[in-house]
Amino acid sequence: MTTILIRGGTVVDSETSHRADVLIVGETIAAIGPDLEVPAGATIIDAGDRLVMPGGIDPHTHMQLPFMGTVAVDDFYTGTAAGLAGGTTSIIDFVIPDPQQSLMEAFRTWRGWAEKSASDYAFHVAITWWDDSVHADMGTLANDHGVQSFKHFMAYKNAIMCDDEVLVNSFTRCVELGTLPTVHAENGELVYRLQKLLLERGITGPSAHPLSRPPAVEGEAANRAMRIAEVLGTPLYVVHVSAQQAVEAISRARGEGQRVFGEVLPGHLLIDDSVYAHPDFEYAAGHVMSPPFRPKAHQEALWRGLQAGHLHTTATDHCAFCAPQKAAGRDDFTRIPNGCAGIEDRMSVLWHYGVASGRLTPSEFVKITSANAAQIFNMYPKKGAVRVGADADLVIWDPSASRTISAKTHHQNVDFNIFEGRTVTGVATHTFTRGLLAWVDGDLRAVRGHGRYVPRQTHAAYFDAARRLAAGGGRSGSGA
Numbered sequence: 001m002t003t004i005l006i007r008g009g010t011v012v013d014s015e016t017s018h019r020a021d022v023l024i025v026g027e028t029i030a031a032i033g034p035d036l037e038v039p040a041g042a043t044i045i046d047a048g049d050r051l052v053m054p055g056g057i058d059p060h061t062h063m064q065l066p067f068m069g070t071v072a073v074d075d076f077y078t079g080t081a082a083g084l085a086g087g088t089t090s091i092i093d094f095v096i097p098d099p100q101q102s103l104m105e106a107f108r109t110w111r112g113w114a115e116k117s118a119s120d121y122a123f124h125v126a127i128t129w130w131d132d133s134v135h136a137d138m139g140t141l142a143n144d145h146g147v148q149s150f151k152h153f154m155a156y157k158n159a160i161m162c163d164d165e166v167l168v169n170s171f172t173r174c175v176e177l178g179t180l181p182t183v184h185a186e187n188g189e190l191v192y193r194l195q196k197l198l199l200e201r202g203i204t205g206p207s208a209h210p211l212s213r214p215p216a217v218e219g220e221a222a223n224r225a226m227r228i229a230e231v232l233g234t235p236l237y238v239v240h241v242s243a244q245q246a247v248e249a250i251s252r253a254r255g256e257g258q259r260v261f262g263e264v265l266p267g268h269l270l271i272d273d274s275v276y277a278h279p280d281f282e283y284a285a286g287h288v289m290s291p292p293f294r295p296k297a298h299q300e301a302l303w304r305g306l307q308a309g310h311l312h313t314t315a316t317d318h319c320a321f322c323a324p325q326k327a328a329g330r331d332d333f334t335r336i337p338n339g340c341a342g343i344e345d346r347m348s349v350l351w352h353y354g355v356a357s358g359r360l361t362p363s364e365f366v367k368i369t370s371a372n373a374a375q376i377f378n379m380y381p382k383k384g385a386v387r388v389g390a391d392a393d394l395v396i397w398d399p400s401a402s403r404t405i406s407a408k409t410h411h412q413n414v415d416f417n418i419f420e421g422r423t424v425t426g427v428a429t430h431t432f433t434r435g436l437l438a439w440v441d442g443d444l445r446a447v448r449g450h451g452r453y454v455p456r457q458t459h460a461a462y463f464d465a466a467r468r469l470a471a472g473g474g475r476s477g478s479g480a
């Protein structure tokens, strides 16, 4: 069993930062404190004036997703390996059954794909259709397979889109199970109508993409999902919030005491919709994802949402497609596979534009890149904490080092990078995944198959207590 002593660093977690050594024994953090004794045979890593933080958790990825007639090019090994190069040590990916496909069959398929992962992984399971078997399988997944969250795409009509009936059925089931519903909040009917209108007018290039899904399309769906959640008495998690309207809806709901969580992507914090007007098709199409990058004014609302605690996690929605795949939509923007990469750059981008800019403290950085996702998705403190007994998922972070992001040098298996050319400060020098040192000063030593599935408990106990309280005429207002 390996023993590693990380010496002389400053430990930063979601609550504090303090100078301390960290002792790793095998896969677990064994001791934290100043001037720890060096066990015989231990490997010593001098952290110097760098930080020691919980490894990043990316709660939104799509490795090797079959989508829009093709397959995302990062698989569970290459995608998690690239994440380790950037300081991310766990992902939560998505099982997305085809409509009418058994949830259990899809879950087994994705579990098989994920066995090659280089770091740990969990799954949200998407509800893309409804009948009694879906109701039953949700229970099996929640109670026997550690699935604590279920995803609902309100977009992608004629594919994986949920209508209100499915949302209401599934959210009701989530309350019964004590599981967390999450939503991709765009009104898919409106998107479909606008796509048809644009194509009928001969507007077929990538510049049509944002026109087919304006901010109001997201604001409506986010608000609708929150109202359904409120009436049914379930918490709600809104993925990739990109529009001011959605941030405002979340902060209003939270202000009224509703338990709503929001996720934001670094891309939506920094990149605006001018990218779609670029004359080069590959450049514009390379930025096609949903929700689209917005007019610049939305970015300030997103940053404020993060700083105010109305947005809780950052993710990448890593769903990478190469230029030849994006070219499927050269004559029809609705056929451009939606998705961008990001897992390798999320942490550095957020440190540079968040902490180095003074918007966020280092502890807030840990919250939005790791601890909050661990708590919301019930992996804390096994993940998301520098704590004795926690998994040794750690990153040694050099806050003063910088690097220039490029598809030419990144480890992601894709020929495009939405952060191309940006020089960012804040770099992972060492990344440990359950005690395995997988990234050292630019040397990627990821091990295929090292990653393990992370089962997550439901919140049934909390919900039962809430239900008892409600039944006993306790708290007023919406309750389970």
Ligand code: URQ
Residues within 6 Å of the ligand: 062, 067, 184, 288, 289, 290, 291, 317, 319, 338, 339, 340
């Ligand atoms: O919608 C998603 O989250 C998946 C299909 C990735 N693609 C995207 O454009 N966001």
Ligand code: ZN
Residues within 6 Å of the ligand: 184, 239, 240, 290, 291
């Ligand atoms: Zn989505």
Ligand code: ZN
Residues within 6 Å of the ligand: 060, 061, 062, 317, 319
């Ligand atoms: Zn996604």
